[in-house]
Amino acid sequence: MKPTRLSARDLLSEAVAGLASRPARTLLTVLGTVLGIAALVATVGIAQTAGNRIVGSFSELEATSVVVSNSGGFWSNGAGTPFPEDAEDRLTRLNGVVAAGTLGPVDVGTALASTVVLDDPTGQNEFQVDVYATSPGVYEAVKGTLRTGRWFDAGHEQRADNVVVLGQGVADRLNVHRVDQQPVVFLGDQPFVVMGILSDVSRQPQLLNAVMMPEATARDLYAYTSGDTVQIDVEIGAAELIAEQAPIALGPNDPSVFRVMKPPSPDSLRNQVQNDVNSLFLILGAVSLLVGAIGIANVTLVSVLERVGEIGLRRAVGARRRHIAGQFLLESTAMGVVGGIIGATLGILVIVGLAAARQWTPVLSPLIPLGAPLLGGLTGLVAGVYPALRAASLEPVDALRSGT
Amino acid sequence: MLSLKRAKRAGDGDVPVAAGEAPAWGDADDGPVLSLSGIGRTYESGDVEVNALADVHLEVQRGEYVSIVGPSGSGKSTLLNILGLLDRPTSGSYLFEGREVATLDEAARTAVRGRRIGFVFQSFHLLSHRSVVENVSLSMLYTDVPARERAERARAALASVGLEHRADFTPTRLSGGERQRVAIARAIVAEPAVMLADEPTGNLDSRTSESILELFASLREQGLTLVMITHDSSVAARADRSVSIRDGRLTVEEAR
Numbered sequence: 217m218k219p220t221r222l223s224a225r226d227l228l229s230e231a232v233a234g235l236a237s238r239p240a241r242t243l244l245t246v247l248g249t250v251l252g253i254a255a256l257v258a259t260v261g262i263a264q265t266a267g268n269r270i271v272g273s274f275s276e277l278e279a280t281s282v283v284v285s286n287s288g289g290f291w292s293n294g295a296g297t298p299f300p301e302d303a304e305d306r307l308t309r310l311n312g313v314v315a316a317g318t319l320g321p322v323d324v325g326t327a328l329a330s331t332v333v334l335d336d337p338t339g340q341n342e343f344q345v346d347v348y349a350t351s352p353g354v355y356e357a358v359k360g361t362l363r364t365g366r367w368f369d370a371g372h373e374q375r376a377d378n379v380v381v382l383g384q385g386v387a388d389r390l391n392v393h394r395v396d397q398q399p400v401v402f403l404g405d406q407p408f409v410v411m412g413i414l415s416d417v418s419r420q421p422q423l424l425n426a427v428m429m430p431e432a433t434a435r436d437l438y439a440y441t442s443g444d445t446v447q448i449d450v451e452i453g454a455a456e457l458i459a460e461q462a463p464i465a466l467g468p469n470d471p472s473v474f475r476v477m478k479p480p481s482p483d484s485l486r487n488q489v490q491n492d493v494n495s496l497f498l499i500l501g502a503v504s505l506l507v508g509a510i511g512i513a514n515v516t517l518v519s520v521l522e523r524v525g526e527i528g529l530r531r532a533v534g535a536r537r538r539h540i541a542g543q544f545l546l547e548s549t550a551m552g553v554v555g556g557i558i559g560a561t562l563g564i565l566v567i568v569g570l571a572a573a574r575q576w577t578p579v580l581s582p583l584i585p586l587g588a589p590l591l592g593g594l595t596g597l598v599a600g601v602y603p604a605l606r607a608a609s610l611e612p613v614d615a616l617r618s619g620t
Numbered sequence: 621m622l623s624l625k626r627a628k629r630a631g632d633g634d635v636p637v638a639a640g641e642a643p644a645w646g647d648a649d650d651g652p653v654l655s656l657s658g659i660g661r662t663y664e665s666g667d668v669e670v671n672a673l674a675d676v677h678l679e680v681q682r683g684e685y686v687s688i689v690g691p692s693g694s695g696k697s698t699l700l701n702i703l704g705l706l707d708r709p710t711s712g713s714y715l716f717e718g719r720e721v722a723t724l725d726e727a728a729r730t731a732v733r734g735r736r737i738g739f740v741f742q743s744f745h746l747l748s749h750r751s752v753v754e755n756v757s758l759s760m761l762y763t764d765v766p767a768r769e770r771a772e773r774a775r776a777a778l779a780s781v782g783l784e785h786r787a788d789f790t791p792t793r794l795s796g797g798e799r800q801r802v803a804i805a806r807a808i809v810a811e812p813a814v815m816l817a818d819e820p821t822g823n824l825d826s827r828t829s830e831s832i833l834e835l836f837a838s839l840r841e842q843g844l845t846l847v848m849i850t851h852d853s854s855v856a857a858r859a860d861r862s863v864s865i866r867d868g869r870l871t872v873e874e875a876r
Contacts, residue, residue: 219727220734220762230761237749529745532706533806534734534762536727612706616741 220534231546245515246555248508249595253559253588255504259497261567261580281419282458283477284446297473298442299466304353306465312454317354320443322347322434327404331390345386346426349434357447358417365395365412368430376432380408385425387413420447455479512599516548520607527607528615541608545600552596553589560588651718653814653845654680659712661698672698673868685840687848687859695868700849704816705733717813734762738807742819744799746791753787756806777809797828817848821855833858
């Protein structure tokens with residue numbers, strides 16, 4: 217007699233019917249797999265999203281700063297090639313530069329800073345201070361904040377006005393707190409009008425403890441030649457490019473005399489972060505997936521025990537052991553696939569939600585949501601092996617004896 | 621003996637039949653549907669051997685309605701399991717439609733069971749989450765009947781037991797008698813050579829039992845071969861012929 221058989225289509229519809237008849241239970245069963253897959257997808261997605269965003273998040277300040285120096289480094293003697301006087305103009309013309317400015321120390325000899333010229337035996341009123349010549353763009357390039365007053369502009373530079381901006385520290389020592397009365401400070405015998413007080417900078421912090429004057433003024437009064445540093449503030453992602461272009465713009469004849477300090481490459485940073493995040497959370501995801509598999513195995517096993525009567529009946533109407541095993545295996549696999557789909561969906565929602573909350577761009581490789589149901593199905597398949605074998609090994613007589 | 625000759629002939633037929641080849645023994649065969657000779661079934665529990673069945677001889681002719689009656693523990697369930705090819709005898713010969721089946725392997729016994737035997741159980745064994753028509757279709761699931769035809773035949777079988785209006789219910793919404801009718805429809809839908817009923821009225825009240833027994837009688841009128849196992853001699857008396865079993869032996873075989 218022809219052996220009984222079960223077509224693939226019937227097998228599938230029996231497995232689906234078995235799951236669909238108890239939807240709540242099926243969903244509870246796949247919860248573990250859902251969480252595992254969701255954790256995996258969210259992990260990978262967050263790592264990719266964060267990696268994409270890394271430049272903009274915790275290293276934005278660093279990533280947008282390019283510094284060009286003309287001192288030949290530790291071994292060279294004194295100042296190197298001077299920057300051109302129009303360095304600021306040349307750099308701001310580059311696409312990607314937000315602001316640029318040159319700065320450098322001014323040698324004022326032994327001149328001390330004071331507000332009034334008088335000998336006061338009771339206290340010190342003359343101080344030795346650092347003096348910097350800065351171009352107007354420095355204020356923006358260092359992301360400075362003025363407590364009061366204003367920064368000098370191109371007009372002061374042109375006229376070589378005797379004006380200064382005081383750093384916070386110097387202003388405190390000289391007891392200058394307001395500039396609306398145009399207070400004057402002296403460097404030696406030379407008077408300068410105080411235009412503003414610098415309260416904070418994000419870069420070049422030495423300026424906070426210095427007196428700053430226009431470069432032209434320094435040239436006129438102190439034989440200043442050139443700054444030693446160009447501070448450039450660039451747009452996010454432009455650092456690499458500007459680091460390459462700035463020396464050429466500053467010294468087309470021999471760009472190599474300038475040293476450029478640029479932020480670490482965002483790519484390597486991104487990869488590093490991605491790897492750190494990935495390995496940690498992938499382990500987490502794998503563990504929850506394992507828990508999910510155990511959950512499916514457990515419930516499928518319980519389901520086999522519950523459905524002993526059904527197994528007996530199926531054996532009575534012609535189901536072979538392989539048909540029984542196939543049905544339970546397919547049911548657990550289908551549960552895994554369902555878990556994978558739901559999990560991937562949840563994971564993507566988490567990524568999108570997180571990205572939306574942080575105003576990031578969600579990034580996820582398309583392979584992840586496509587592979588998730590596959591991984592879930594594999595989990596279910598593995599989880600179903602033991603229960604399916606148990607179901608298949610039941611003797612029909614014993615199975616039928618067990619009642620419904 | 622006739623049965624021995626048949627056994628020999630059937631032995632030749634033990635070579636697996638190629639797919640599509642018509643079985644050499646079908647409805648046209650006018651010999652007995654079931655023929656047991658010297659059937660014994662021994663269970664081993666530890667060192668003790670328990671003889672559940674010993675030297676059972678039984679023939680059931682085509683179209684016959686036979687009841688096997690005995691108290692619990694008499695071995696009647698063991699006998700039904702062997703008749704239904706759910707279990708294997710430890711000795712003796714069992715010819716099913718003229719073919720020796722006592723020695724068949726699992727897959728071949730499953731094929732005979734699935735294609736040629738219908739079961740009705742005391743506890744109905746319906747799948748509670750599947751509709752009535754799906755439950756009836758189940759007995760054609762493994763026997764190459766196309767899905768569309770399965771549903772049609774299931775509805776026809778339900779009509780023949782008077783339950784076509786319940787086809788899309790789930791069994792949980794049916795009464796005990798209706799559930800047993802569904803089980804009967806499931807047993808006959810595949811047009812088996814024999815229907816085996818194990819205490820079919822055991823879970824039913826007397827009035828419902830009566831209607832089930834009437835249904836059995838009408839199926840027998842339509843030519844179905846029926847073997848019923850029961851502990852109730854008044855139920856057993858409804859059959860053409862009643863066989864009594866006690867301590868694993870058929871003690872009386874009385875024609876009626």
